[in-house]
Amino acid sequence: MKIEDWFQTLRTKAQSIEERWKEASEQERLQLADQLFYLRQVSDTVVDLWLQFEEKLSNAIRHIKQMEGQLPAATQEEQAETAMAKEGEALVQKEAGKTAAKEAGSEVKHGKLPQEMHAYEPVFRRGEGFYHLRMFQDAKKCFAQLVQESPDWESGRLYYAYSLLFCDEMETAFREFRLLAKSASSPTVVAISYNAIGCLLAEEKQWLEAAQAFKTSLEAKPDQEEARYNLALCYLMDGDAQEALDEIEGYLQKHEHDWEAQLLWLRAAHLLFQMDETAELAPPASLTLPNRELDSETLQEMAHLYEAVGNYHRAQICYHFLTERLPKEGWVWHGLAWNTWLIAGSERGLTLMKKAISLAPGQDDFVFSYGWMQLFDGNIPGAILAFRHMLEKDSENRLGQSGMISAFEKVGETREAKRLAKQFLDDSDPYIRSLGYFHLGRLAMIEENWRLAEQYFQRTLPHADQFREIPIYLQLCASKPGGQAAESELVQP
Structure with missing residues (x-):
């Protein structure tokens, strides 16, 4: 039997147990539990045998290269090179309050391996194997032994710090990363350590401190692109839209197809528009x-x-x-x-x-959109029919009433439009009241009653972000000589 077929058989058994569990009797569940325990034993045995095989294979390859003259003899200092894979980076999604993992691999070169470290290389390889199998508790034990016996092995300590991180031992991991950041001789290890520190700080929403850690990571290694992405994300989460755009645009120059970076650019651009509607932004060419x-x-x-x-x-x-x-x-x-x-x-x-x-x-929003399209395409009767359909189901439907106000405005029936808009002012929802003032302000502009229109628009300012036209309307009212409004019409404070 091929090894692929054997593993497929094991996967099928595990799936079968999962599917049968819900309907199984108490006795049957005991039997299924025994089968699960057996599969776990098989898994542990396979992992252990694989680690032994990996160690033997690595030694064989190294010795053969030495015999062929491709590597210095074992009695001399030799170059050691390993991979740190899947660094955990805290990526916090705006407004959702959630975190996700953005994984990236980084090559870590240790320089020449001192002779006294050779004795601990099997421990390193074993821990590395556990790490890449995501068996972080086992990896942590191996690297803890390595760090105790060979504290200057920087990549081993880096693996140890990440193993602690993935075992949720945050404080200890933070201390290890800080130690590496301050003492490591490799710029790559320093950059990775500061990047990890930034991620841990970002998890606590300490955006300013996290951003500083990511900056330091980039100072140690300017091509540490993961840190650049995370720095842009920190700026965004801290409300610095322009800084976020500057950083993510630099990142996109090298990673043009990274959709997460494209999404971050869009979020930053959206935030900038919210703060400054006059901002002019051209999406980067790499925004695919x-x-x-x-x-x-x-x-x-x-x-x-x-x-x-x-x-x-x-x-x-x-x-x-x-x-x-x-x-x-x-x-x-x-x-x-x-x-x-x-x-x-x-x-x-x-x-x-x-x-x-x-x-x-039953979705009123869709009916409203249908009516709104017809309204702005000049089909006033069709729009009114759509809005009335909404009001027939619920005469107090504010969305339908708002559509009718706009339709009455189009055909010049300002009195009826005002009557409907004033009903909004008694609503308990502050946004609905602001919408009422907005409609009344537009109607006052139609009548060229600029003083009254300005007062209505001023009352919408608490929700100005919902009405983008307000700044323009206020400027227009201010530029007019000012119509006379009856005292009874003026908006009372």
């Missing part, structure tokens, strides 16, 4: 189109961020991929319809919106 390989959650977030920065074509592509993957989800078709309408107009957009409504007929 979304692709089908991304998971649905990532495509959805990218679509929202593309929409926020006005890149409707790329948002449309994200939703197109999502419709292929989630063809029965109304919100996907709604997103595709909305962005298609913004790009190409109503002919295609309305058709897609109808599909969204058919998949989620």
Whole structure:
């Protein structure tokens, strides 16, 4: 039997036990538990045999190279080179409060291995094997022994620090990384250690201190790209949008297809627009189109961020991929319809919106969007019909009422529009009240009552981020000579 077939048999047995467990009786579960214990013993034996084989193989290769003259003799100092793989880097997603792992490999060269360290190389190889098998408790024991017997072996101490980290011994890991950062002779080890320190600080949301650690990592090794990515992320989480953009654009120059970096750029650009609507940003040339390989959650977030920065074509592509993957989800078709309408107009957009409504007929947002498209394409009767359909189900539906206000405004029925808008002012929701003031301000502008319009717009300022037109409207009101408003019409403080 081939070894692949043997392992497939073991995987099948484990899967069978998992599937049978739920419906098994108490006696059957005892038998299944025995089978699991047996499989665990098999696994432990295989790992141990593999480690012995790996050690023997490494020794054989090294000795053969020595005999062929490709390496110095064992009695001389020899070069040792190992790989630190999958460094844990704290990546905190904005607003979600979650952390994820961004894994990257880094080659760590130790320089010449002193003769007295040769005796501990089997321990190092064994610990390295456990580490790459993600058996971090076993790896920690091996590297703890190595560090005690050979404290100057920098790569061994680095493996020890990461093993502690993955065993959730954060404080001890932090101390080891700090020791390496201060004492290591290898710039690579120093850079990796400061990067790890930054990640641990970022886990505690100490953004300023974490950013300083990432900067120090880059000072030790300017091409430490993981630290550059993490520095950009720290800036973003600390609200420094422009600094985040500067760093991530530098990262994207070397990693143009890194979708996580593209996503970070979009988040930073969105934040900058929120702080300064006049900011002009051109996406870097390396910001590539979304692709089908991304998971649905990532495509959805990218679509929202593309929409926020006005890149409707790329948002449309994200939703197109999502419709292929989630063809029965109304919100996907709604997103595709909305962005298609913004790009190409109503002919295609309305058709897609109808599909969204058919998949989620109870979703008022979709009906509102359908009416809104018709309103701005000049089909006032069609828009009013959509908004009235919403109000027939719920006469207090603020979304439907808001659509009707805009429709009345279009046809010049300002009195009816005012009546509806003033109902918003008694709502318990501060945002709804601000929306009412916004509508009333626009209606006052139509009547050229600039003084009253300015007062209405001033009352929307607590939610100004929801109404991007407010600064422009206030400037317009300030530039006018000022119409006279009756004392009863003035907004009371």
